Amino acid sequence: MQSISPEIIFRGNNAWEKAIPQISKLIKSPLILGRSIHTNNLRNKIQRDLKNQNLNVNSANLHFDCCHEDISRLKSIILENNHDSVIAAGGGKVLDSGKYLAECLNIPCITVPLSASTCAGWTALSNIYTKNGQFIKDVPLRSCPKVLVYDHKFIQTAPSRTLASGIADALAKWYESSITSSKIDDGLVQQAIQISRVLRDQLLIDGEKAFKHNFENNPSWRNTIEACGLTAGLVGGIGGEKCRTAAAHAIHNAITQIIPPNKFFHGEIVGVGLLLQLRLEEMKNNNKLADQSIKQLLKLMNRLNLPTTIAQLGINVFENQNLDKIAEFACRDQSEIHFLPFKISKQDVVEVIANFEQQKITIK
Numbered sequence: 001m002q003s004i005s006p007e008i009i010f011r012g013n014n015a016w017e018k019a020i021p022q023i024s025k026l027i028k029s030p031l032i033l034g035r036s037i038h039t040n041n042l043r044n045k046i047q048r049d050l051k052n053q054n055l056n057v058n059s060a061n062l063h064f065d066c067c068h069e070d071i072s073r074l075k076s077i078i079l080e081n082n083h084d085s086v087i088a089a090g091g092g093k094v095l096d097s098g099k100y101l102a103e104c105l106n107i108p109c110i111t112v113p114l115s116a117s118t119c120a121g122w123t124a125l126s127n128i129y130t131k132n133g134q135f136i137k138d139v140p141l142r143s144c145p146k147v148l149v150y151d152h153k154f155i156q157t158a159p160s161r162t163l164a165s166g167i168a169d170a171l172a173k174w175y176e177s178s179i180t181s182s183k184i185d186d187g188l189v190q191q192a193i194q195i196s197r198v199l200r201d202q203l204l205i206d207g208e209k210a211f212k213h214n215f216e217n218n219p220s221w222r223n224t225i226e227a228c229g230l231t232a233g234l235v236g237g238i239g240g241e242k243c244r245t246a247a248a249h250a251i252h253n254a255i256t257q258i259i260p261p262n263k264f265f266h267g268e269i270v271g272v273g274l275l276l277q278l279r280l281e282e283m284k285n286n287n288k289l290a291d292q293s294i295k296q297l298l299k300l301m302n303r304l305n306l307p308t309t310i311a312q313l314g315i316n317v318f319e320n321q322n323l324d325k326i327a328e329f330a331c332r333d334q335s336e337i338h339f340l341p342f343k344i345s346k347q348d349v350v351e352v353i354a355n356f357e358q359q360k361i362t363i364k
């Protein structure tokens, strides 16, 4: 079984206004889920608009992350108040929590991404973390959200840093899926990989223009936010679990074990993981193109003010056995790093990260 996409997608300017009549038909008593105080106004608007349609609406916030503590507290709120659905309005952690809660309680989830930092508004997947933001596991869900509302006016209110993070995460799709899945003899998977290549090209062409000119009337901005929030999700939907993540996300997951919570976005950490994955490919798979890819990516990442080293994520890998801790977690048995088509040992990861962090990255 494969859930390729949300059942209904509203996109563009005023997508929310267009979605209201449909949502009012589908549900009567939603819980609106959020987290950041910066998006309070938008969630209040969503709540007001639905109350005007005579829906019985409540709201609740994540206290920490998409973690068991928050999930079980929110589950009780939904059950006690007989909510018939979840509207998750926020970034990746909020969207993942809303989808996971809805799956556990067998009620529909409506996702309303409030930034372009993630494709979590689309996918049938939730990442579970500890309350301190340490990655625990990915949970595949039975289906994608019932409705996805990708309102450009909402997304425009997000800081440009969220867009840069979404670009880094979406770029990883090509570099991870092409190396793990290119030998899979399944037409849909191959086509998903091709879409991720087109997605990467779009971001290389439009990403910087979108980051610098965050306007709805800028076609580069529209293309880029839709690439990060929609197309990246479509790649996951069509490719399914065979269109896999690899070292970039494995290294992200490892870094979350030691990084202070909520200081950096998912995509910012994945971007660093992506550069390290390419170094691993160069070293272990003799991939001469990997170095070119690093140069190409570094140029864009510098222009988007994205971190390009673990040091820039606030971690000195040469202290507190951090290097060991990252390598250990990245190479644990169930890690995605082992989807790479060549063997990776803990020592390889230590070596690549140590070299990488010692280099001064000067490409501008």
Ligand SMILES: [Zn+2]
Pocket: 169, 249, 266, 270
């Ligand atoms: Zn990701």
